[in-house]
Amino acid sequence: MLIAKAWYESGSFWQFIITTLVAVAVGALASYATMRAAHPKRRLGYLTLTNAPLFIASHDQTGSLQVTHNGTSVSRPRVIELELYNSGRRDITAAQFHNDAPLKFDLGADVVGVLGVTSSPAGGVAPAVAVDSVSPKVVAISPSLLSRRQAVRATFLVDGPGEDVSCVQQPLIDVDVRSQAGAETPTLASQIAGVLVVLAFFGGLLGLLKIVEP
Known part of the structure; x- marks a missing residue:
């Protein structure tokens, strides 16, 4: 006898969730980059x-x-x-x-x-x-x-x-004026790299779900 899976056990459901999160993250990154380009920080x-x-x-x-x-x-x-x-x-x-x-x-x-x-x-x-x-x-x-x-x-x-x-x-x-003694301000490159790591993590989960999904 087949027993219906709960909705949270469905690979398709989690695939939809992860795809949505990736899309939101990409959209947020694009918005952030646009805002920085329009209002560069001094x-x-x-x-x-x-x-x-x-x-x-x-x-x-x-x-x-x-x-x-x-x-x-x-x-x-x-x-x-x-x-x-x-x-x-x-x-x-x-x-x-x-x-x-x-x-x-x-x-x-x-x-x-x-x-x-x-x-x-x-x-x-x-x-x-x-x-x-x-x-x-x-x-x-x-x-x-x-x-x-x-x-x-x-x-x-x-x-x-x-x-x-x-x-x-x-x-x-x-203008943001601050002492640079011992301070390291995150650069745009490091911020983008952090976002890419998150996207890679979600992408890996998405690939894993595709492998294990019946």
């Missing part, structure tokens, strides 16, 4: 490349070495190199600095001077960088065009202990 990362003392401990204690900058004595000299990187898919324009306000970073020590500002790749314009008029530990980066994939490096001589550099003023409109 991102600006910052990273402390160097934060090193100029004196070793023995020299600092004995006073055997001295550093001056423009006639100013520096008792605990350090060199800090700060990098800004436009990691988004569009340029960041000067008009996106709200009310022409600058980006500001707290270096954790009194800034003695700006030693240099460079931009790469060649052809990019380096923004103006100066010590903040209110706090000697803060530097201000003036509104400027930051092209896609442009990196700006600013080097400072500071007087004080080694502290973490932090962004204390972020006036950019529609």
Whole structure:
């Protein structure tokens, strides 16, 4: 005597479910890709490349070495190199600095001077960088065009202990500004790869059902 199978034991039912899920996943991926193309994200990362003392401990204690900058004595000299990187898919324009306000970073020590500002790749314009008029530990980066994939490096001589550099003023409109220290942001390629893995999983289940289905 034949016994009718329950609906959930039917290979055709599960084949329909998996096919539907795959179609939904493909549609969601297509919608996501279209949305990203229409509204590309602007991102600006910052990273402390160097934060090193100029004196070793023995020299600092004995006073055997001295550093001056423009006639100013520096008792605990350090060199800090700060990098800004436009990691988004569009340029960041000067008009996106709200009310022409600058980006500001707290270096954790009194800034003695700006030693240099460079931009790469060649052809990019380096923004103006100066010590903040209110706090000697803060530097201000003036509104400027930051092209896609442009990196700006600013080097400072500071007087004080080694502290973490932090962004204390972020006036950019529609731009995600974040520290890149130890951070890994998932790329579009890795996101697509993750979706493809899911699709492959469902595809494997679908193939398995076709094999075992009577």
